[in-house]
Amino acid sequence: MYCVDIQSRFGDFIAGQLARHEREQVLAHLQECEACRTTLGNVDRLAAILSQTECPPVPSRLTARIMAAAGKRRSESVTADWNPLKWWRGATAPMQAAATITMIIGLGLGCILGWTSTSSPSSAATGAKSEPLDIYQLDFLGDLPSGSLAGSYLALIAVTSEGGH
Amino acid sequence: MSDFDISDESLMEAVNKGDLNAFEQLVRRHQSWVWKIAYRFLGNSDEASDITQDAFLRLLDASRHYRVTAKFRTYFYRIITRLCIDHARKNRAVPIDSLPDIPAPGPSQIDRLEHQELESGIQKALDALPPEYRMVIILRYFEGLSGVEIANAVKKTPKGVERLLARARKNLELSLYPYSQKITDDYEGESDDSPV
Numbered sequence: 001m002y003c004v005d006i007q008s009r010f011g012d013f014i015a016g017q018l019a020r021h022e023r024e025q026v027l028a029h030l031q032e033c034e035a036c037r038t039t040l041g042n043v044d045r046l047a048a049i050l051s052q053t054e055c056p057p058v059p060s061r062l063t064a065r066i067m068a069a070a071g072k073r074r075s076e077s078v079t080a081d082w083n084p085l086k087w088w089r090g091a092t093a094p095m096q097a098a099a100t101i102t103m104i105i106g107l108g109l110g111c112i113l114g115w116t117s118t119s120s121p122s123s124a125a126t127g128a129k130s131e132p133l134d135i136y137q138l139d140f141l142g143d144l145p146s147g148s149l150a151g152s153y154l155a156l157i158a159v160t161s162e163g164g165h
Numbered sequence: 166m167s168d169f170d171i172s173d174e175s176l177m178e179a180v181n182k183g184d185l186n187a188f189e190q191l192v193r194r195h196q197s198w199v200w201k202i203a204y205r206f207l208g209n210s211d212e213a214s215d216i217t218q219d220a221f222l223r224l225l226d227a228s229r230h231y232r233v234t235a236k237f238r239t240y241f242y243r244i245i246t247r248l249c250i251d252h253a254r255k256n257r258a259v260p261i262d263s264l265p266d267i268p269a270p271g272p273s274q275i276d277r278l279e280h281q282e283l284e285s286g287i288q289k290a291l292d293a294l295p296p297e298y299r300m301v302i303i304l305r306y307f308e309g310l311s312g313v314e315i316a317n318a319v320k321k322t323p324k325g326v327e328r329l330l331a332r333a334r335k336n337l338e339l340s341l342y343p344y345s346q347k348i349t350d351d352y353e354g355e356s357d358d359s360p361v
């Protein structure tokens with residue numbers, strides 16, 4: 001095994017984190033190789049120097065500070081999550097196309113119905129279609145027996161529309 | 166059931182469902198080692214607190230995507246190492262001349278000041294390392310992580326980590342040479358004094 005491979009294991013070797021067979025390989029190599037023994041001495045010494053440093057205690061207000069920031073972050077994300085058009089951004093392109101077409105058809109149908117319902121009474125006013133059956137398209141009531149409730153209703157609006165002229 | 170009976174992974178799942186108490190438990194459990202990594206890396210308590218807070222907020226944001234497949238600590242090591250390294254890249258090293266002066270010593274303070282000098286020498290040597298070198302040194306020597314664990318944290322192969330460590334050690338050995346001589350001398354002095 002090359003020195004470079006052995007030296008790359010020195011960190012784990014010192015920390016006692018090598019598998020048994022790897023540890024034995026390193027030890028066997030160290031017995032024969034002075035260069036690696038020197039390098040291992042340096043690694044060890046570095047660990048000794050670094051162990052001289054102390055870390056100050058963690059600031060006592062750190063938990064409170066993090067929790068305050070977390071609470072704020074959560075409430076911001078709840079506000080950001082409320083979006084009436086959120087479904088639109090989440091929808092796939094075909095879904096968006098289908099929704100657009102449905103909306104156009106709906107609007108178009110609404111316009112046509114609105115236009116016919118405002119234009120029909122004016123044509124009725126010309127007298128060409130003064131029968132309530134034609135004006136209100138109540139022909140499904142046309143063959144009802146006279147004297148029935150629906151028949152009386154038809155007779156009533158016929159009288160009203162004639163009176164209106 | 167004590168707080169520590171609940172695994173970090175289960176707490177993360179609770180956080181995902183909006184449980185901020187579970188999040189607070191995670192903060193209390195892990196803030197200390199996270200802050201220490203940041204402190205060793207940045208050499209400044211306020212910046213370490215900022216980075217620690219950022220790391221926990223990242224964790225909170227990421228809770229919806231968290232999958233129990235990764236061990237919590239491994240996952241969090243990645244967050245904190247990434248934040249520290251990015252921070253160091255954005256804020257280039259502080260010129261050593263601008264570091265605060267240590268006041269002149271009185272006789273009783275000499276030992277303490279010698280130690281302070283050693284600590285500040287080590288911190289300066291660490292600060293002078295490129296960010297990735299510095300991080301692998303901290304994870305290895307202060308956190309005691311194995312090569313594989315460091316590789317997971319910094320998203321490199323174990324071989325890559327060992328190469329980084331080898332280069333980082335070479336740099337540090339050079340800049341810490343005076344201190345290493347002193348420690349060796351002290352050690353040999355103590356051995357000579359001790360009765361046989």
Ligand SMILES: [Zn+2]
Nearest residue numbers: 003033035036
């Ligand atoms: Zn060798």
